[in-house]
Amino acid sequence: MAIGSDHTGFKLKAEISKFLKERKYLVTDVGTFTEESCDYPDIAYTVAKKVAANEVDFGVLIDATGIPSAITANKVKGIRAATCYNEFSAQSAREHNNANVLVVGAKSLDEESIKTIIDVFLKTEFGGGRHQRRLDKITEIEETQNKG
Known part of the structure; x- marks a missing residue:
């Protein structure tokens, strides 16, 4: 699984990576690696490319709200990134939409809620x-949209 965040989600990303590793997931951290301001499209695109290329099964992205990284990731062919904010949205994203990238907001949800959503x-x-x-x-x- 690939995980990435902008500067807003940097600290939370470390906790989520640890959480996933404890559950025996192989986690590839694509950044960011500091709290310095960075651009979420760079990170979201990197995670999305890894998922689209089948290098990993799933991606997890963290930014402030979960919205901009989802918008970016969904520009990559084959990506179905879903911003999830509770258990129902996470379940529906997978069950109905076969989402392959989960996006959450570090300023929108607390850590425990995010862990539950990921589970x-x-x-x-x-x-x-x-x-x-x-x-x-x-x-x-x-x-059709990607032709030409």
Whole structure:
């Protein structure tokens, strides 16, 4: 799994990495590695590329709100990044949308809530069925928009 954050999520990223490693996940930290201001698109793009290239199964991104990193990651073909803010959104992101990148906000949620969200996200399987039909439509849009 690849994990990354901007400066806002730097401290939380260390705790989440530790949390994931304790659960036996192999974690690749792509940065940032200091609390100095940095640009979230650089980190989000790096995580998204690793997921899209199948170098890792999932990505986790942390910024202030979870919104800008999701926007960035979703520009990468094959990425379904979801900003999750509770257990239901995490479960739905995986079960209905087959999300492969989880994005959370360091200033939006406390650490324990984020850990719970991560647990739910990683334990939930994609439901397939009618949800696959909808994902196929999203993929078709993605293919059409990325031509040329």
